[in-house]
Amino acid sequence: MPMTQYLGTPIPLSAVNKYSTDPPVPGYDARGDVEAIHKATKGFGTDESQLIRTLAPLNALQVATLATQYKAAKGRDLAQLIDKETGSWFGMGLRGIVLGPLGWDVELLHRAIAGVGTHEDLLNEILLSRTNDEMNMLKSAYRDHYGRDAEQDVSNDLSMKTKNLFVMAMNASRVPDNVPVNAQQVTADVNQLFNAGVGRKGTNEMVFCEIMVNRSGPHLAAISAAYHAKHKMTLTRAIKKEFSGHMKDALLYIAEGAKRDGRGVWRDAKLLERSMAGLGTKDERLVWRVVRAHWDRQRMEAIKASYQAKYKKSLAARIKGETSGDYQKLMLQLVG
Missing domain, CATH: 1.10.220.10 (Annexin)
Known part of the structure; x- marks a missing residue:
């Protein structure tokens, strides 16, 4: 079955290209789940336990197949049905499952920047430390769904150096995690980070942004360990000392992800x-x-x-x- 990876799980091509048609998922017959959902939501009341039993165990490929077959068999959009039959945090969770990992990230990205103010925590988690492929898929799916450019929408919601950080992240130029870590580059990055922060008066924010956004996970893990060993201060503490507001939280999200093995x-x-x-x-x-x-x-x-x-x-x-x-x-x- 043609597929790609997003959030560490295979997703169907239709999630990336709305004009694609996905073949059946091997070993999965959605007809039983279609009827289970129909039975759980027909008439008065909703069988929430049945919805959980049916939807929670499914992987992203199975969910996509189920949504397609439900609409074909019952003439209703599965996500819209879930919205009608459930609510609150339970309904939000089920909607996230039904939309799949990429589809829900598109909605969450829009949620983070819609209305007055920015949902900073959510924006950090959707956009930072993503692979280049994931970022490009997210931007493409966002345009398909909303007819708008994700980079422009995010830029319009931010300002100053924080805007620059997220523009860099959305540019999808991060070194892939499978590239071997260069020890000399790690040393150079540690020196640059120190000299741009606690080693000088004032802070060179863009040095931090360029390194933290564009280096691979394993490389950042090596930087984190080397910075602590050389300067007797953790990288996260240095960031807390030098930054504030959304910029601090964004850089901390990346730096915290670099601890241990760099996988977050x-x-x-x-x-x-x-x-x-x-x-x-x-x-x-x-x-x-x-x-x-x-x-x-x-x-x-x-x-x-x-x-x-x-x-x-x-x-x-x-x-x-x-x-x-x-x-x-x-x-x-x-x-x-």
């Missing part, structure tokens, strides 16, 4: 905890973080292991204590 697993475990820490649960953040992470099961297992190691409690137990009802059931099913 440790950072993502911390972000999930932040969704639940303090007074009240930040439900919107919890939903998008769990749904986006669940597509890549291997990565989700790594996030769970990192969460357990850091907080001495399982991620599932933490979520169970912060949520309830069908929303809780969905989150726990996705975490696994």
Whole structure:
């Protein structure tokens, strides 16, 4: 089956090119799920548990097939049906599943910049530390869906050096993670970062932006370790000392992702905890973080292991204590 990867999982070509037609997914017959969803939503009331049992286990290829076959068999758009039959954070989570990893990222990107102000956390997580292929797919799908240029829309919502950082990120010129790390370049980058920040009066923001945005994950992991070893200060602490506001948070998102192996697993475990820490649960953040992470099961297992190691409690137990009802059931099913 023709496919590409997005968020660590195969997606159908139709998610990238709306004019593509996808062949059936080997080993998956959507007819049973079509009828299960129809039964769960017909008449008075909705069988939310059946929706969870049907949708939560599906991968991105299966979800795309189900959505296509549901519309063909029942004459209704599956995402619109979910919106009509469910609501609140439960409905948001189901919609994220039905739209698939790329389709929902398109909506989340628009959500981050729509209206007054910018949803900075969301914008960071959708646009930073992405592969070049993912970024190009996201921009193309955004144009297909909204008829607008994503780079221009994001630029219009930001200002000054923060705008420059995100323009650089959306340019999709990041060194691929499979390129071997150059030790001499790491040393040079560490020196540049120090001299642009704590090693001088004032801060050269663009040096930080160029290095942090365009280097590969393994290269940034090497920078993080080398910076700490040479200057007895973590890179994240240096950023906190030199920056403020959205620029600080964006650079920290990248720098936190560089810790350990540079894959961002440790950072993502911390972000999930932040969704639940303090007074009240930040439900919107919890939903998008769990749904986006669940597509890549291997990565989700790594996030769970990192969460357990850091907080001495399982991620599932933490979520169970912060949520309830069908929303809780969905989150726990996705975490696994």
